[in-house]
Amino acid sequence: MKVAVVGATGYTGAELIRLLSMHPEVTGLFLFSRGEEVEVEKHFLGLGFAGKVKPLEELSGFNPDFAFLALPHGESGRYAQELIRRGVRVIDLSADFRLPLEVYDKWYGPHPAPELLEIAVYGLSEYFCEKIKTARLIANPGCYPTAFLLAVLPLAEKDLLQGVIISDMKSGVTGAGRSAKREMLFGEVAENFRPYGVGGKHRHLPEMENFLNMFARGLRVIFTPHLVPMKRGILGTIYLNLTTDFSLEELRKIYLAKYQDKPFIKILPDGQLPETRAVYGTNNALIAVNKEPGGMVIVTVAIDNLGKGAAGQAVQNMNLMAGLDETCGLKNTGIYF
Ligand SMILES: NC(=O)C1=CN([C@@H]2O[C@H](COP(=O)(O)OP(=O)(O)OC[C@H]3O[C@@H](n4cnc5c(N)ncnc54)[C@H](OP(=O)(O)O)[C@@H]3O)[C@@H](O)[C@H]2O)C=CC1
Numbered sequence: 202m203k204v205a206v207v208g209a210t211g212y213t214g215a216e217l218i219r220l221l222s223m224h225p226e227v228t229g230l231f232l233f234s235r236g237e238e239v240e241v242e243k244h245f246l247g248l249g250f251a252g253k254v255k256p257l258e259e260l261s262g263f264n265p266d267f268a269f270l271a272l273p274h275g276e277s278g279r280y281a282q283e284l285i286r287r288g289v290r291v292i293d294l295s296a297d298f299r300l301p302l303e304v305y306d307k308w309y310g311p312h313p314a315p316e317l318l319e320i321a322v323y324g325l326s327e328y329f330c331e332k333i334k335t336a337r338l339i340a341n342p343g344c345y346p347t348a349f350l351l352a353v354l355p356l357a358e359k360d361l362l363q364g365v366i367i368s369d370m371k372s373g374v375t376g377a378g379r380s381a382k383r384e385m386l387f388g389e390v391a392e393n394f395r396p397y398g399v400g401g402k403h404r405h406l407p408e409m410e411n412f413l414n415m416f417a418r419g420l421r422v423i424f425t426p427h428l429v430p431m432k433r434g435i436l437g438t439i440y441l442n443l444t445t446d447f448s449l450e451e452l453r454k455i456y457l458a459k460y461q462d463k464p465f466i467k468i469l470p471d472g473q474l475p476e477t478r479a480v481y482g483t484n485n486a487l488i489a490v491n492k493e494p495g496g497m498v499i500v501t502v503a504i505d506n507l508g509k510g511a512a513g514q515a516v517q518n519m520n521l522m523a524g525l526d527e528t529c530g531l532k533n534t535g536i537y538f
């Protein structure tokens with residue numbers, strides 16, 4: 202397969218290069234970004250891929266089987282238009298095709314390609330697998346919503362939840378992208394731990410609620426993200442109220458049954474809890490289910506924001522679209538220490 206990565210000089214771009222250059226079915230990997238043509242090694246010394254990053258203008262003369270858009274919101278939509286018109290299947294890592302138009306406009310501003318929204322499929326691989334297989338345009342989910350939805354949907358889809366869901370999440374700094382921002386400087390982030398977007402202000406809240414509402418009605422989400430002084434990883438602690446009392450054993454059985462044939466989702470046994478180093482570099486999600494004495498369920502979840510939260514899930518979606526095993530090129534990609 203010939204595959205293009207557009208926005209190859211960013212963090213998710215780098216992770217896509219790492220994964221796609223090792224992928225057994227990718228025979229041609231073509232990289233594009235703003236600026237002059239340069240060797241990949243000039244951007245990412247040691248990444249081990251010997252190609253060049255070409256200027257974005259050259260994308261117009263090129264028809265790959267798949268194009269990954271690793272661009273900022275608003276930019277992706279414009280490139281998707283042109284690629285879809287030429288018959289290229291597109292996996293967009295930005296938020297451009299994740300939400301209904303009126304919700305997108307409210308949180309992100311005017312939509313760059315609203316006419317494509319009707320063909321976009323939300324790329325949460327474990328839940329929309331059949332639609333993903335035949336899709337021309339994938340809206341790859343946000344990192345926090347991926348962790349949240351994987352942790353909550355097994356109970357939501359059985360109508361076992363009520364009231365407010367508290368979603369307390371922490372992310373490493375690569376989640377914020379590679380462009381220079383004062384609040385992401387080493388001096389601001391190192392040995393520091395801070396919340397942000399508190400009080401319903403984070404743009405991943407509507408994404409969580411929109412897809413949660415497809416499976417269960419009447420639930421409200423309180424989402425508080427935090428920035429942790431580490432490079433990659435997301436840890437979520439999610440507090441849930443049940444409609445009926447279930448034992449911990451019964452709850453675990455629901456999760457195990459739901460994800461039994463899902464190779465990237467691991468439900469941890471009693472006594473084990475997720476941690477970010479255990480998913481570093483992988484496409485895995487680790488989930489643990491627990492209950493506190495008052496009856497609330499506490500689901501903890503760990504993913505790599507650049508893995509299952511972005512590039513890993515994007516490659517999983519390409520595998521599904523290409524009719525390959527979904528784990529193709531995604532096994533053994535992690536690092537522990
Ligand atoms: N980082 C993460 O963990 C996650 C990111 N995402 C989403 O994936 C997308 C990429 O994220 P990430 O890799 O972190 O972002 P980065 O900021 O690290 O990289 C962005 C890329 O887009 C290019 N770019 C920036 N502005 C423009 C523009 N106006 N026109 C064309 N190209 C442009 C950059 O090129 P240049 O080198 O020229 O600046 C770079 O190649 C974003 O939409 C992000 O929200 C989704 C899930 C998780």
Ligand SMILES: CC(=O)N[C@@H](CCC(=O)OP(=O)(O)O)C(=O)O
Pocket residue numbers: 294295296342343344345372373374375376377378405426428510
């Ligand atoms: C640490 C950090 O800043 N994280 C990002 C989320 C990144 C992500 O998943 O992405 P999308 O932008 O594609 O929705 C944030 O909070 O905005």
